[in-house]
Amino acid sequence: MTANSCLTGRDVLIARGFTIGSFSLAPVRGWFSCLRCIKSLAFIDQGGADMSDLSEDQRMDLIETLHEGDMLSNPFLSQYVKLAFETGNFEPLHDYLNAYPQILAIARRNINLARYQNLENPYPYPHQADVREFLSGPFNLGYVNLFDDMFGIYPDIFCMLTMIPGRPGSGKSQFLKYLLIQLLRKKRDFNVLIPDLKGNEYRDLTLFSKNLSVITEKKMALNPLQVPNDMDPRDFLQLFSQVFVGENWLGATSLSIIIKTIDQLYRDRGIFDGSSNYPTMRDLYHVISNLLQGNTSFKYRDILLLVQNRLIPYVADPTFNCQRGIPYEFWWKKNLVLEVAHFSDNVYSFVVSLINGYLYEYYRRRGLTGSKLRTLSIVDEARVLFRIRDAMTFGESFISQLVTRCREVGIAFIISSQETNSFNQTVKSASFTKICFPLTDGTDRDFVKESFGLTEDQAGYVFKLPKHGVAIARYGGYPEPFLLGVPYFKIKKELPTDILKQRMADFYAELDALIKRPAPPAVLKTMETVPPAASALLFFLGKMPFTKKSEMKNAPGFNSAREINKALDWLTNNGFVATEKYRTSKTRKSSYAVIKDKGFKYLGIDGPPGKGSFEHSLYQYLIQQKLLSQGMTVRIEGQIKGSRKAIDVLAHSKETGRMAYEVTLNFHNLLSNIHQDLNAGADKIVVVIRDKTDLDKALAIVASDSTLNMHLERIDFVIIDDFFD
Known part of the structure; x- marks a missing residue:
């Protein structure tokens, strides 16, 4: 073998003690093959490796070279090295290496390749x-x-x-x-x-x-409420509820509602007694919707609305419209x-x-x-x-x-x-x-x-x-x-799908025999047109209606502003929301996605907390947040005990007593509100208006009512700017 020649696959196999038939000669594939043809990595004298005159140190260097070059995996070579150490007789090792000089060449090549590899990458x-x-x-x-x-x-x-x-x-x-x-x-x-x-x-x-x-x-047909044949319905009920809450971004408070609702569904259908008349996700949706209609607790409704919202994609997808x-x-x-x-x-x-x-x-x-x-x-x-x-x-x-x-x-x-x-x-x-x-x-x-x-x-x-x-x-x-x-x-x-159908014909026949679908119901047509992302954003706005468009990045379930903007565009283009601007700082207006009647109907709620226009409700919200930050007890549309008059924002503290904040965007009922609040027992009435122009109008109207002269010390006037952050 000359100094510039490449080692052949046969040389490698002989050096390792394998026959040609027991080892793959396929070249290294892909990116690694570019290093395969380096021809100057292994050298050996053409006449072989005569080691009869080597000193003990040279013999140890030789064995270290064989070890580092991964040659001792050859069973014959390993046996000769072991014999040399045990008896001190190196002649059999010398003879074997002289008979196969490529062994040392391969060992040196392996060592040099490893060093070269480290130069190319870490x-x-x-x-x-x-x-x-x-x-x-x-x-x-x-x-x-x-x-x-x-x-x-x-x-x-x-x-x-x-x-x-x-x-x-x-x-x-x-x-x-x-x-x-x-x-x-x-x-x-x-x-x-x-x-x-x-x-x-x-x-x-x-x-x-x-x-x-x-x-x-x-061919996808799933009924998540179908109980496995090998599982107790009570255990499966717990499993379903935990998974549904965990993977649909529901809080822990939703878990008990879902468990209780499905438990009743299973009882009504005899599932605990062995019946296979399983409810569907649509059935669960209807029960939650009925609970919403009959409940007036805002907190409880809030949880039910969240669960109802998360069920909509399952109701709209034909995949889940099956009993089995x-x-x-x-x-x-x-x-x-x-x-x-x-x-x-x-x-x-x-x-x-x-x-x-x-x-x-x-x-x-x-x-x-x-x-x-x-x-x-x-x-x-x-x-x-x-x-x-x-x-x-x-x-x-x-x-x-x-x-x-x-x-x-x-x-x-x-x-x-x-x-x-x-x-x-x-x-x-x-x-x-x-x-x-x-x-x-x-x-x-x-x-x-x-x-x-x-x-x-x-x-x-x-x-x-x-x-x-x-x-x-x-x-x-x-x-x-x-x-x-x-x-x-x-x-x-x-x-293609047609070929796939042919290949899966027997499997699909097996599936069809096992799946049971009910007749398609003629309900929820509106909901089926709403993409899940748009539905999720609409629900978020129903819960947090006074979120500025610039702050919607905090909406749960979205990974980017792009996803939110896409959902918002759909809601706007389809009449569920409209973009409106209102002044919520002393310098400029902010943009809000205001839910319209179509959106409220979809959510199953009357509107945001408060009364009147979105601007009126927005100002009620700003007043509430400011007063809460001051440690006061605050209620929107609150009532003083013994009175049926709903006050825009009712606040109370030991220092101030009962304070009635009336948001006044028009003036036709200003005097009526003041008189009713006084009769209800408010200690202080605060008239909140948009700007200085409206302030002058409000002062003039109150001054025109002489019956209020004795109560003027209990009536204040402020511009909404006082409640901006």
Whole structure:
């Protein structure tokens, strides 16, 4: 072999003691192959390696070279080295190395390659011996060094969560498909669930596996109130209620209402006695609506309105218009793709959480514990499932609590997202395997550095990765982060819906026989036209009507101002709200989204607290907030005991006594209000007007009524500016 020649695959195989038939000669794929053709890394004298005259130190250097170059995995060479140390006889080792001089060349090449790798990037490639010891398993995730070594993993490892961040087009979906094809083709004792929020991303995998079924949007039929055959209705009632509250951003106060309402529905239909006459989400909606109509408590109505609002997307979606839907046993028996692009964020989170919550209870009640994989869920949109939320207001989501316990029953999640802030602390802490594809935002670097435990150089390398197919991996079973090259493959065929129907014909016939749908009801036509995001914003405005448009970013359930503006535009264009401007500071007017009659009818309420126009109610609200900040007891439309007169804002404190604030935007009832407040026993009456012009009018009107002369010390006049912050 000359100094400039490349080592052949046959040389490598002989040096390792393998026959040609027992080892793959395929070249390293993708990005790693660019380093394969460096020809000047390994040198050896053409005449062989004569070591009969080597000193003891030189012999030790030789053995260290063989060890560092990963040659002692050769069983023959390892035996000769062991013999040399035990007997002091190095002749057999000398003879073997002289017979196969390429062994030393390969060892030196391996050492030089490792050094070269460190010059190119801050991630030393895993040593071949380390790959065999720490990174081997039946399911391959990708290449890890220049020697075709693959990072393999055992399926039970997935029970400890896998986290995959990466920008669009970086290779996340290709990586997942590469893994899924292996999982679906090999014999296994677990099933795979793929809730596909993109709609048709994973149906093509059926071309590679007959064991995978696809439930399209039109075939999707779910009744979340249907009790699983293997679960007590009382236990399922608790599970449903916890998931619905947790994933629909409801407070803890809603939980007892939902439990009580469903309990009564189940009793009315005999569910606790074994009946299968299950109520639907529409039935639940109607009961909540009836409770609203018969209740006058503002606080209780507020909670009921919130629950009613969250039910609207389920009522409007045909998916949930069934009495018997997809059987729960499908979730642990079958490999399924659920095409759910039509789901809103809350609905998607609820369905995924309810399925996995049921699976957790199913496995736990049967004593199927231990970290043995039983169900693997692919979450390709962590942004939705693990959204950032105000835990003080809404509590922790059900799914975030579940992922901390799922390992004990063998439920696994592979969680992928384009946005690093989609991964909450629970996911980051619980993930045993983390694979980061290329990212572009500056904050992503800090996320990867902290979560993956990287050095400064390693964290900066996230922006130097190739555009597609190479990732940074951090695996709990290996001490260092490393680069992962995903093998390139392409699914040549796209699977149109008509072909999918043909392939799924038997499965769809099975589904149709199990699903029971009621006749479509002729109700809720208006609600079915309102997008979920617009409905959520309208409810927020119903609860917080005096929120400035510039402050709507605090509306719950929205991730950006763009989402809020889109929902607001829809409400405006369809007559539910109108933009109006009012002066709420001394210098300029503020814009408000004012709910119109159509919006109030949709919400099932008469209007905002107070009376009169929106401006009148807005000023009542501003006065109330100012007085509350001063420690006073305040009620809008309050009444003094013994009087039926409703005062715009009634305030009380020990120092001031009972104060009646009357918002006066027109003057036809000014005198009447003052006389009634005096007769009711108000200690002080404060007339609140818009501006100085109106102040002069109010003073003149009061002065014209001589009967008020004896009460003038109890009547004050202020401009609304006094109540601005």
